[in-house]
Amino acid sequence: MKTLSRIFMILVFGILYIPMLVLVLYSFNSSKSTGNFTGFSFKWYIELFSAPQTFTALRNTLILAAFSAIIATIIGTMAAVGINKMKNKYIKASVMSVTNVPMMNPDIVTGISMMLLFVFVGSLIGLSEYLSFWTMLIAHTTFNLPYVILSVLPKLRQMDKHLPEAALDLGCTPLQAFFKVEIHAILPGIITGMMMAFTLSLDDFVISFFTSGSDFVTLPLLIYSMTKKEVTPDMYALSTLVMVAILILMLATNLRGEKHRDKLKKRIKENV
Amino acid sequence: MNCNVKEIPPEKRVNKLKKPSLASIAAYPHIVWSVMFIIAPLLFVCYYAFTDSEGHFTFSNIQALSTHTNTFLLSISFSLIATAICLFIGYPLAFAISKAPKKRQPLLLMLLMLPMWMNLLIRTYSLMAILDDGGMINTFLKNIGIGELNIIGTSGAVIFGMVYDFLPYMVLPIYSVMSKQDEKLIEAAYDLGCHRMQAHLKVTLPLSVPGIVSGITMVFVPSISTFYISQKLGGGTIFLLGDTIEMQFQNKSTYNVGAAISLVMMILILISIAVMNKFSDNDEEGGIII
Numbered sequence: 001m002k003t004l005s006r007i008f009m010i011l012v013f014g015i016l017y018i019p020m021l022v023l024v025l026y027s028f029n030s031s032k033s034t035g036n037f038t039g040f041s042f043k044w045y046i047e048l049f050s051a052p053q054t055f056t057a058l059r060n061t062l063i064l065a066a067f068s069a070i071i072a073t074i075i076g077t078m079a080a081v082g083i084n085k086m087k088n089k090y091i092k093a094s095v096m097s098v099t100n101v102p103m104m105n106p107d108i109v110t111g112i113s114m115m116l117l118f119v120f121v122g123s124l125i126g127l128s129e130y131l132s133f134w135t136m137l138i139a140h141t142t143f144n145l146p147y148v149i150l151s152v153l154p155k156l157r158q159m160d161k162h163l164p165e166a167a168l169d170l171g172c173t174p175l176q177a178f179f180k181v182e183i184h185a186i187l188p189g190i191i192t193g194m195m196m197a198f199t200l201s202l203d204d205f206v207i208s209f210f211t212s213g214s215d216f217v218t219l220p221l222l223i224y225s226m227t228k229k230e231v232t233p234d235m236y237a238l239s240t241l242v243m244v245a246i247l248i249l250m251l252a253t254n255l256r257g258e259k260h261r262d263k264l265k266k267r268i269k270e271n272v
Numbered sequence: 273m274n275c276n277v278k279e280i281p282p283e284k285r286v287n288k289l290k291k292p293s294l295a296s297i298a299a300y301p302h303i304v305w306s307v308m309f310i311i312a313p314l315l316f317v318c319y320y321a322f323t324d325s326e327g328h329f330t331f332s333n334i335q336a337l338s339t340h341t342n343t344f345l346l347s348i349s350f351s352l353i354a355t356a357i358c359l360f361i362g363y364p365l366a367f368a369i370s371k372a373p374k375k376r377q378p379l380l381l382m383l384l385m386l387p388m389w390m391n392l393l394i395r396t397y398s399l400m401a402i403l404d405d406g407g408m409i410n411t412f413l414k415n416i417g418i419g420e421l422n423i424i425g426t427s428g429a430v431i432f433g434m435v436y437d438f439l440p441y442m443v444l445p446i447y448s449v450m451s452k453q454d455e456k457l458i459e460a461a462y463d464l465g466c467h468r469m470q471a472h473l474k475v476t477l478p479l480s481v482p483g484i485v486s487g488i489t490m491v492f493v494p495s496i497s498t499f500y501i502s503q504k505l506g507g508g509t510i511f512l513l514g515d516t517i518e519m520q521f522q523n524k525s526t527y528n529v530g531a532a533i534s535l536v537m538m539i540l541i542l543i544s545i546a547v548m549n550k551f552s553d554n555d556e557e558g559g560i561i562i
Binding site: 115 | 295296297298299300301302303305306309310311312313314316317319320361364365367368369371372380382383384385386387389390391392393394395397398399401402406408411436439440493494496497499500504514517518521524527530531534537538541542545
């Protein structure tokens with residue numbers, strides 16, 4: 001039974017990882033083929049980096065991810081605080097279900113619904129280009145919001161309710177109480193939410209595809225347009241770089257989590 | 273002692289806690305944002321679905337859907353098959369991970385989550401690089417003398433792509449439910465005379481239903497709405513719902529038909545999610561695992 005389940009696991013993980021490893025391998029291939037490995041070379045990486053559009057796309061992706069993550073974190077954290085305090089069950093439930101809509105809806109529906117809004121409003125005010133960096137920023141912030149809210153809310157629920165009350169008793173204004181006390185208790189949730197938002201925005205293709213203008217191209221959009229006609233190995237090189245970046249980001253997130261856990265454990269030990 | 277403090281009439285008492293606090297308005301920006309960018313866009317989908325390109329009310333877009341019946345059926349069957357395969361592979365995998373030594377579980381989980389964070393476009397292309405006519409499998413087959421196989425462009429390739437892309441979304445929710453199950457329940461089942469299989473079917477499986485339900489939704493929804501998987505692995509011969517929608521939105525004159533297709537697809541999905549959630553009691557945060 002044990003060996004059987006081990007074989008099964010190796011098989012499934014093998015199938016999951018082999019295509020990606022092959023992609024990485026062939027990004028170093030000296031020929032164009034994806035079937036024969038003719039020799040090791042950095043040719044495709046050099047070609048990739050000599051194209052100015054790669055850097056523009058990289059810069060655009062990072063700008064978009066950073067801004068949408070920051071805006072979503074601010075609005076989302078405030079929203080979580082507000083939702084947590086809501087007394088009316090029905091209002092709370094309806095706000096939560098609207099919040100969850102972008103997560104439940106398929107990306108393509110979120111994308112086209114926003115595109116229709118932008119096109120309609122754009123033609124109403126008479127813009128010639130409806131879609132731009134700003135429409136993408138709005139779209140990314142919107143699909144990031146639920147993830148921030150859902151990672152901050154549990155922290156607020158876990159927090160000792162007496163903490164902010166004590167701060168109020170000691171003469172803090174509610175705003176001071178929030179920034180001096182509450183925010184420290186929920187900070188791990190805020191950071192997790194922000195990193196999640198950043199990664200999701202970095203990774204998004206479908207929603208960007210429908211809300212982007214021609215003047216603002218992100219990496220996933222560039223990858224898509226590169227493979228529209230013919231798959232060339234410089235796409236493999238680009239994919240490899242994106243994979244490495246996400247791997248680093250994910251390791252950083254996990255290590256941060258572990259570090260935090262260790263700190264907590266230490267603190268508990270000291271107190272006991 | 274003479275107490276000079278006048279009693280404040282109840283209507284003039286100011287209760288610090290009952291004042292509209294800052295916290296209650298903190299959610300307002302989000303509510304405004306949601307109305308503008310979640311609710312309004314969906315209303316626009318409805319608006320476009322029921323109007324023609326000049327803005328007049330019409331049912332013709334909905335009627336035009338009958339020409340896409342085959343696409344609907346094809347999409348639904350493809351994603352059902354992909355979801356079923358994911359469940360058959362994902363359930364045992366989740367079980368195996370949850371039964372692995374505690375020390376090794378974080379590594380296995382990491383291996384499972386890594387593909388989830390990888391760009392789906394890239395993962396689909398990596399599959400294409402292997403299955404393509406000049407790809408690894410075909411080169412290998414040619415070298416051993418079997419000859420080339422046309423894999424890209426078959427329904428199998430598209431379904432395999434869906435399974436490959438979305439399998440982790442099935443495993444993770446099931447695992448997270450299984451790992452929280454109390455071992456003692458299984459022991460109790462043994463004590464009461466159950467065999468291993470019986471204990472699994474009567475205890476572990478029913479308790480895993482919430483995870484299975486969210487796993488099914490998390491695979492089915494992206495499968496039914498995908499367009500790049502069918503575009504890349506279908507080789508231009510297989511058109512699914514996502515492809516059809518994407519095509520309608522390339523040209524402004526067909527926005528309305530595209531909106532109608534999206535509306536129907538969205539309603540189909542919401543109904544199936546609602547039905548699925550009936551099967552599991554914990555609807556709160558059950559499906560949110562990243």
